[in-house]
């Protein structure tokens with residue numbers, strides 16, 4: 174349907190048609206990045222799940238390959254569900270995935286490349302004695318899924334985690350194995366948190382606390398912290414915790430129980446789910462993939478013939494300045510799509526102003542912006558007792574405060590009948606300290622009615638002397654925002670009907686009542702990634 178074709182993205186990964194959900198088994202193998210994904214080959218809604226497959230040299234320019242695995246066995250007859258890749262010490266690749274059986278029991282299965290010398294990994298062999306794991310006693314047959322990438326123990330065994338729940342308590346089970354065929358259930362859990370419900374797509378990995386280099390999944394010891402991430406089925410968000418992992422006890426302890434697994438920090442305060450990381454040995458970094466779903470109706474998705482995107486892959490590492498959150502940033506390869514740029518230096522936005530930026534079209538952009546709040550206003554503004562600005566419930570970009578909101582209007586039409594504000598909101602506490610929140614306001618993104626109109630976002634740590642900074646990737650119907658170098662990230666799906674193609678514009682706005690804001694902004698037009706099928710003769 175050409176009526177909705179402007180929503181299709183140009184540099185985010187999406188299949189040429191139909192439904193996609195979770196990222197699966199991302200891995201670097203024989204100089205190719207491999208990406209698998211939950212895919213419905215028959216419809217633009219969830220169902221009939223197979224593993225789609227694509228390869229890339231740079232995680233931006235993707236080539237579609239044939240479907241990797243389909244439900245052709247009793248143990249995955251209801252779907253080839255989410256799983257992870259592990260590269261063994263000798264370079265062999267093994268894949269563990271969840272099968273939903275002919276009776277809808279969730280079991281874990283082993284698969285491996287039919288021809289390990291094939292860099293494209295076109296054919297997959299399922300182990301003939303699958304399943305390798307069935308739900309243990311006490312676990313409901315439909316609460317046992319999404320095995321992690323394995324990490325080595327000090328005994329030389331491989332260790333995986335699988336998400337589940339007991340009553341309302343989310344848990345991560347731990348299994349050790351030597352051969353990925355026979356598994357031993359460990360006592361206790363990696364972590365359990367009351368009231369969080371089913372843990373989907375557990376991820377478990379090390380981050381360095383001494384430098385910014387990514388770590389192999391098995392790294393352990395001095396200078397290493399661990400991250401546990403869970404996808405909460407009940408509220409459809411990805412939560413992580415940073416802490417220490419006791420390898421002997423097979424258990425994880427968060428640094429801060431207020432930010433325990435599943436309750437505190439989120440990778441993204443917008444639309445981002447079922448994510449998974451992998452270690453990229455070619456550039457010594459850890460990469461995070463996340464599924465970005467639709468915020469419109471299934472009926473519309475069927476009309477347009479596709480649903481869902483993957484976020485731009487992000488490097489992920491510990492924020493060594495705060496020590497208490499991760500830093501996420503689009504992989505550097507996305508910069509290769511940058512075309513012409515426009516620069517706006519020291520632009521003064523007075524209280525209550527909207528300033529257009531001349532940037533040709535504004536549907537495929539990479540924006541880097543810095544904002545400075547007028548020092549005098551910061552000093553003279555009276556402290557407030559209520560500094561708890563919450564994006565979801567604070568009235569969006571139109572509610573004015575002394576020191577905010579200010580930021581950008583993206584995917585805006587000239588008459589401002591549609592626009593998406595990305596903004597900072599600063600509040601001053603009674604003790605004089607400042608608190609900064611970053612929000613993405615979808616409430617006026619579209620004149621269409623059957624789309625999500627929430628204001629999304631969260632608080633962002635800012636140190637004295639730091640300017641407020643923002644990186645934004647705009648791609649037709651997705652807006653990915655990275656505030657303060659990637660400390661707080663917010664992804665929106667938006668569905669403008671007027672602010673499309675050449676009619677889409679970009680503005681700076683300042684809706685604060687007291688403070689003038691100085692903005693410096695660089696905007697690149699972004700090329701398309703031309704994602705297409707692999708051609709054996711020309712694609713090498």
Ligand code: DQQ
Nearest residue numbers: 195211254255318373447
């Ligand atoms: N999606 C898969 C499951 C997983 C869920 C099924 C998360 O394995 O728990 O498509 O989105």
